[in-house]
Amino acid sequence: MVTCVSTGATPGPPAGAVRPPVIRRRRLEPDARREQILSVAVRLFGERPYADVSTTDVARGAGVARGLVNHYFGTKKELYLEVVRVMLTVPGVALERLPGGGVPERVDAIVTWFLDVVSRHSTSWLAAISAGGMAGDADVDQVIAEAVDVAADSILAAVGLGDRPAGEGLRGMARAYVGMATYTAREWLQRGALTREQVHTLLAATLLTMVEKVFPRAA
Amino acid sequence: MVTCVSTGATPGPPAGAVRPPVIRRRRLEPDARREQILSVAVRLFGERPYADVSTTDVARGAGVARGLVNHYFGTKKELYLEVVRVMLTVPGVALERLPGGGVPERVDAIVTWFLDVVSRHSTSWLAAISAGGMAGDADVDQVIAEAVDVAADSILAAVGLGDRPAGEGLRGMARAYVGMATYTAREWLQRGALTREQVHTLLAATLLTMVEKVFPRAA
């Protein structure tokens, strides 16, 4: 049996030592403090996988006691869920105006929009979509699934299938396409195996095929 | 400062208590013991994500001291790497004979083979391919990437593009297709949003498009 006892060693500065610059604790509005901690967490979880980022790292980055992180976010996993939501929501700015023209033109437009958004937020978006080391966890999976749902609905809307409530088969296929789009983006942005032109060709041709030949059989 | 000291409390059975059935420790051949621990780990990591499986769980499942797990596999992560390798290799039985016929027939054959293999090992394969909670870790990612590489090469070979060494662009596109295939399989096996027929249609039509219209532009 192992028992842990506290020794009286006060961790303060040794007597006579040069007094360190007294960092007086500052009170912030709860929203401001929460936002500050969250931004640090977004940066760290974007750089390293989940297990390699400790709550101590986040607290130190924010210049704050570790307990405060738990005070605002509960557990480390809940903090990470917030981080993933932020990372996946920022790029989620809906494409403002649906492109006009025929199906091929609209397919081309949405692929261009997707590649623009992804390349602009590549690091954080890729870290989040690959779940930064927590894929398999039910809660994290659900947050990712919701983001994929949004993207899938955007695609269905852009190709002109979003007006009527899509059936489960149609949405499942759209989600599968989003999955391929993310994989393809990783081949481009992380691995460098594909050029943007190649990615564009692949995603546009595939989506066109799905719209014309596969989706009609999902009804 | 916190110091941990050991009390003299021997964790043995209380004096006079009913003597528990003496489980005499058994010596196994290193290979046998390693295999036994690994099989338990495969089962547990297939059921729960990485963080929810402790080395204590693995050791208990194998009826063994926890230290023995470290003795055979080093760290928990190395054990997990072995588990992922097993999960991804089992389904990797190469499709024995390349199908004949034209491109559409061969595409159909390889999609059928893929769906057969995946559905047979669905739980463990899906747990591994979604990285069971460690995606983002460099080592785990590499193991998964190798498995995806194998699958991508199999596909290129099956559609008749595997004879000459494929360029990086072609292989990147094939890997992206494998990514979509895994996503689609999850929609089918985990989420139940798609039927096998729908998955088959989607994957076959998409692959055919890629072979005929996209791959030629990757040279």
Add this chain to the structure above:
DNA sequence: GCACTTGTTGACAGAGCGCCAACAGTGATC
């Protein structure tokens, strides 16, 4: 200046992991 609110801190207790010296099966040798 004083009291009250509440943002903030530091320590505690528990769990999990890597490591290692000691223990004990198992087969070889006399």
Add this chain to the structure above:
DNA sequence: GATCACTGTTGGCGCTCTGTCAACAAGTGC
């Protein structure tokens, strides 16, 4: 069959990390 050496196996130590909580102190109102 007794003894010995080899090595598979165990149990515990020290460390890190996490969640919780009582106490502290920075602002604010009176």
